[in-house]
Structure formats: C-alpha cells, structure tokens
Amino acid sequence: MANLRGKTAIVATAESDLGKVAADTTIFDLMGQATHRALEGCGLSLSDIDGLFVSTSQSRMAAMGVCEYLGLRPRYFDSTQIGGSSFMAHITHAQAAIHAGMCEVALITYGSTQRTVSRAAASAREVNAYEDPYRPMMPPSAYALAASRHMYEYGTTREHLAEIAVAARKWALMNPVAWEKEPLTIDDVLNARMISHPLTVRDCCLVTDGGGAIIMTSAERAKDLKNTPVYILGTGEEITHKDISSMPDFTKTGAIQSGQRAYAAAGLSASDVDVATLYDAFTICTLLFLEDLGFCEKGEGGAFVADGGIAPGGRFPVNTNGGGLSYCHPGMYGLLVLIEAARQIQGVCGPRQVDGAEVALAHGNGGVLSSQCTVLLGAESTL
Numbered sequence: 001m002a003n004l005r006g007k008t009a010i011v012a013t014a015e016s017d018l019g020k021v022a023a024d025t026t027i028f029d030l031m032g033q034a035t036h037r038a039l040e041g042c043g044l045s046l047s048d049i050d051g052l053f054v055s056t057s058q059s060r061m062a063a064m065g066v067c068e069y070l071g072l073r074p075r076y077f078d079s080t081q082i083g084g085s086s087f088m089a090h091i092t093h094a095q096a097a098i099h100a101g102m103c104e105v106a107l108i109t110y111g112s113t114q115r116t117v118s119r120a121a122a123s124a125r126e127v128n129a130y131e132d133p134y135r136p137m138m139p140p141s142a143y144a145l146a147a148s149r150h151m152y153e154y155g156t157t158r159e160h161l162a163e164i165a166v167a168a169r170k171w172a173l174m175n176p177v178a179w180e181k182e183p184l185t186i187d188d189v190l191n192a193r194m195i196s197h198p199l200t201v202r203d204c205c206l207v208t209d210g211g212g213a214i215i216m217t218s219a220e221r222a223k224d225l226k227n228t229p230v231y232i233l234g235t236g237e238e239i240t241h242k243d244i245s246s247m248p249d250f251t252k253t254g255a256i257q258s259g260q261r262a263y264a265a266a267g268l269s270a271s272d273v274d275v276a277t278l279y280d281a282f283t284i285c286t287l288l289f290l291e292d293l294g295f296c297e298k299g300e301g302g303a304f305v306a307d308g309g310i311a312p313g314g315r316f317p318v319n320t321n322g323g324g325l326s327y328c329h330p331g332m333y334g335l336l337v338l339i340e341a342a343r344q345i346q347g348v349c350g351p352r353q354v355d356g357a358e359v360a361l362a363h364g365n366g367g368v369l370s371s372q373c374t375v376l377l378g379a380e381s382t383l
Contacts, residue, residue: 030111051103083366111211172322238259
C-alpha cells in the first residue's frame with residue numbers, strides 16, 4: 001500500500017451562508033457560493049479544478065448538478081453517499097486520486113436547505129419493514145438507544161451528556177457565525193423538552209441550512225499557493241451496519257476501527273492530537289467517539305467531559321466551532337467538521353484558536369452510528 005502521509009494538502013476552505021438562507025436558494029447556490037469563497041485569494045480558480053467530490057441528500061445526481069452550476073468538466077468525480085461521514089471519505093478518495101494522477105486540484109463540497117424546505121423534505125426516510133412498526137422517532141430514537149445502553153453499562157448520567165451540550169455552546173459563543181447566541185447551563189439541558197429518552201432537545205443537533213467547500217491538491221503544488229497548507233496525515237473508514245437494530249454493540253462504534261487505521265497511516269496516536277472536531281449530531285456521539293478514538297477508556301467518557309473537560313479552558317478542546325449542537329448542522333455535517341479542523345491547523349480561528357495546534361482529528365458519522373470516517377490533519381511541522 002502506498003504511503004500517502006503528507007502527500008496531499010487542504011489549501012482552502014469556506015462556509016456558505018449558514019442558518020436560514022434566503023428564500024428560493026438552492027443547494028447548488030450554496031455549493032457555488034462556498035466554492036467561490038474558498039477559491040478567493042488562495043491562488044487557484046475554477047478552471048484549475050479537475051476533481052469533484054460531492055454528496056447531498058437533496059439531489060440524486062449531485063455531481064452533475066455541481067458541474068452544470070459551476071461549469072466544471074472534471075477528469076475525476078465521486079459522489080459517495082454514506083451520510084454525514086461522506087466528506088471524510090471524500091478526503092481519502094481525493095488523496096488517492098491526486099496521488100494516482102487522476103486529478104490535480106479537488107473540490108469537496110456540500111449544500112443543504114433543510115431548514116428552509118423542512119428536514120422531512122430534505123432527507124426523506126427510507127421504509128424500514130423491521131423498525132417502522134414500532135414507530136421510532138428517527139434518528140433521535142436510534143441515538144437514544146445508544147445513550148440508554150451506555151448509561152446502563154457504565155453509569156453515564158444525563159448530567160454527563162449535558163456537559164457536552166454546554167461545552168459546545170461555550171465554544172459557539174466565540175464563533176461569530178454560530179447559530180446559537182445565548183449561554184446554556186446543565187439545568188437548561190436537563191429541563192428542556194424531552195425528544196426521545198434520555199435525550200432532550202438540547203441533546204440534539206440544530207436544524208439549519210448551510211454548506212461548505214474544501215480545495216485539496218498535492219503537497220508540492222500547495223507550497224506555491226497563498227494559504228497555509230494543511231496536510232493529510234492519515235485517514236480511516238468503517239461501516240458496521242445501516243439500521244440501528246443491526247448495530248453490533250450500542251456502546252462501540254466503527255470509530256474504533258476507522259481511528260486505528262487513521263492513526264496507523266499517520267504514525268500517530270490519540271496523545272498526539274491537539275484538537276478534535278467530532279460529529280455531534282447528538283451528545284452521545286461526542287462521548288462515544290472520545291472513547292472509541294482513544295482519548296479515554298471505554299466507559300470513562302462521562303468522567304472525561306465532566307466539569308468542563310472539553311469546554312474552553314478544559315483538559316482537551318473538542319468541537320471548537322460549537323459543533324452541530326450549537327454552531328450549525330445542515331443535515332450532513334461532516335464537511336464543516338473538516339473545515340474547523342483545518343482552520344485550527346492554519347491558526348485562523350480567532351478567540352477560539354487552540355494555541356500551538358499542529359495535529360487535528362476530524363471525525364465523521366453517517367446514518368445511525370453506521371459509517372465512521374476519521375481524518376488526521378497536520379501542520380508542516382508534522383511532516
């Protein structure tokens with residue numbers, strides 16, 4: 001297997017408009033907006049893009065739509081769809097394609113208008129003959145099962161989960177484009193409207209519009225561009241199931257395997273990571289991924305996040321943009337997870353910047369804890 005460590009780099013990132021976008025805005029408007037913002041000032045133009053990686057729940061033929069909208073004629077394209085972790089998979093695929101000479105400059109992009117058009121219209125659920133008769137509220141009920149099992153096996157409490165939501169809000173208050181602008185307390189989380197026990201509405205991600213774009217190229221070409229390169233050190237992928245009733249163990253996710261593969265490719269371990277951005281569709285996600293990616297032992301996630309452990313000034317910075325819980329969650333959130341990790345390495349995050357961040361871990365989750373993809377990013381000093 002080829003050693004791809006540090007051979008490719010992210011050279012530009014951008015968010016589209018976030019929150020609730022203007023009426024009649026399309027997902028391709030948001031992808032185009034983010035792409036132009038990413039290209040602006042980085043030393044590349046639309047004509048340089050010869051690789052396209054895109055996924056969305058609102059178009060069955062997203063690659064065609066982006067090509068038409070932006071006037072692209074890529075040599076290589078990929079519309080892998082495994083839910084919110086798709087974009088971490090796109091990083092892996094773009095890395096391989098660039099190394100193989102199948103493209104030189106890759107665009108990874110996403111857009112969603114789920115708040116404007118309604119979540120149901122943006123992400124229509126498939127019929128599940130085995131689960132639907134029980135009338136679960138999906139996806140919250142699936143994550144509630146995982147939370148309940150973790151509480152039963154390891155003594156995790158609702159207060160532990162609330163700590164995760166409170167930490168995310170504290171980070172969001174330092175992010176000028178975050179959706180949530182008001183402080184949050186543990187009591188606020190615990191006393192909020194119950195959605196699917198033990199998860200209240202504050203344990204659940206936002207429902208917003210939004211999108212983003214990432215530009216990747218070879219490490220060699222990246223050195224000649226204007227932005228600070230963020231190098232791809234290692235990646236890993238894993239799928240364990242599709243439906244929650246088929247999940248092998250509610251307390252262990254495929255992040256165990258995807259993380260191991262990413263660490264092995266990067267020659268690093270969890271102790272080398274300076275900042276983590278973890279897909280937090282629900283508070284239980286953050287706790288599970290902290291354990292499964294090696295930041296603490298299985299069952300110790302509650303103690304790890306307690307007393308502001310992952311909040312600003314805590315023992316380990318997690319979801320410094322405010323996460324899907326308080327910053328933005330436009331359906332498939334993984335691209336924005338990657339954008340924050342890359343910006344932390346570039347040192348451009350303002351008041352929420354983690355001092356001396358040289359290695360960042362970005363982790364994506366798709367479906368109902370179904371697909372897990374991990375990406376380790378590094379500064380030039382890590383090569």
